[in-house]
Amino acid sequence: MERWQNRVAVISGASSGIGAACARLLVAAGLQVVALARRTERLEQLRQSLPLEQQRLFHQRTCDVSKESQVNGTFEWIERELGGIDVLINNAGIVLGGQLIDMPTQEISNVLQTNLMGSIYCTKLATSSMRRRQVPGHLFFVNSTAGLGGYKPDPVDESLNAYTPSKFALTAVHEICRQELIAHGSKIKTTSINPGWVATEIVPDETKEKLGNVILQADDVAQAVLYALSTPPHAQVEQITLRAVGEYF
Numbered sequence: 019m020e021r022w023q024n025r026v027a028v029i030s031g032a033s034s035g036i037g038a039a040c041a042r043l044l045v046a047a048g049l050q051v052v053a054l055a056r057r058t059e060r061l062e063q064l065r066q067s068l069p070l071e072q073q074r075l076f077h078q079r080t081c082d083v084s085k086e087s088q089v090n091g092t093f094e095w096i097e098r099e100l101g102g103i104d105v106l107i108n109n110a111g112i113v114l115g116g117q118l119i120d121m122p123t124q125e126i127s128n129v130l131q132t133n134l135m136g137s138i139y140c141t142k143l144a145t146s147s148m149r150r151r152q153v154p155g156h157l158f159f160v161n162s163t164a165g166l167g168g169y170k171p172d173p174v175d176e177s178l179n180a181y182t183p184s185k186f187a188l189t190a191v192h193e194i195c196r197q198e199l200i201a202h203g204s205k206i207k208t209t210s211i212n213p214g215w216v217a218t219e220i221v222p223d224e225t226k227e228k229l230g231n232v233i234l235q236a237d238d239v240a241q242a243v244l245y246a247l248s249t250p251p252h253a254q255v256e257q258i259t260l261r262a263v264g265e266y267f
Contacts, residue, residue, distance in 0.1 A: 019247070022049050024048065024050060025105065026050045027052070027106070028054065028106050029054065030083050030108055030110035030137075031111060032054055032061065032078075033061050036160055036213075036239045037110070037160075038053075039239065040239075041064060042064075043237075043241070043243070044244075045068060045076055049105065050076075050100060052077045052079060052096055054079050055110075061078035061080070079095065083137075084135065090143070093140075093143040093144070102151050102153070104155045105158070106140055106141065106156075106158065107160065108141060108159050109158075110137075111133045112128065112132045113220050114129060115176070116177070118180055121179055130180060130183075130184050133184035134191070137188060138191060145157065145195070145199075154204075155206050156207045157192075157209070158209050160211050160239070161188050162212060162213060162214075163213065164181060165212065166212055172267065192209075207246075208254070209243075210256065211242050211243060211246075211257075211258050211260075212258065213259075216233065216235070216236060216238070217233050217234065218236055229265075232264040234261070
């Protein structure tokens with residue numbers, strides 16, 4: 019991880035769960051972290067929870083990644099104040115209740131704007147920063163096993179509606195980015211992290227109760243990110259799929 023010392027990592031959806039866990043690990047590893055989220059007070063709580071010597075590496079910005087204008091303004095600030103982006107962790111995501119065939123179109127749009135378009139907005143700007151500065155950076159897409167071929171949930175489980183197609187689309191975004199970067203002769207890495215159920219705020223309590231101990235923790239996913247980031251420049255971990263032991267789907 020020596021080559022990442024004091025480099026700039028941007029994490030979306032960093033106020034809780036996987037994003038917050040990634041932020042803690044990366045500042046501890048010596049990176050400067052720009053934590054993005056809508057909930058400003060939660061970002062401040064996260065900063066305050068860090069050791070004093072790590073707080074100087076933590077930068078918080080209020081940003082709703084579903085809104086392109088906010089993403090543009092945030093990345094302009096990063097370029098101006100920190101010099102550019104070296105690592106991007108696309109983590110922001112939401113899931114809403116209901117079934118795709120019945121739920122309001124606006125709710126479907128909200129899921130797609132956050133889970134898919136938010137990642138695209140951030141990826142375009144981060145990639146531009148890396149290419150302009152000729153930095154062999156790293157793009158992460160925190161995806162889901164719900165976005166992989168062969169995903170067949172139990173019919174008795176509640177539908178994930180627009181969440182599943184948003185994650186399938188994110189799988190395609192990751193792959194097309196990988197191909198386009200190769201075509202440009204770029205050394206920027208791309209990695210898709212595909213966890214199963216994770217004990218985060220977007221998972222309903224009744225689902226957590228049903229799963230019991232058969233569920234990942236946010237730190238498990240953050241450790242997978244850290245592993246892929248720590249590989250040597252010539253090695254690329256394209257995908258990591260992880261489930262709790264005993265998880266079937």
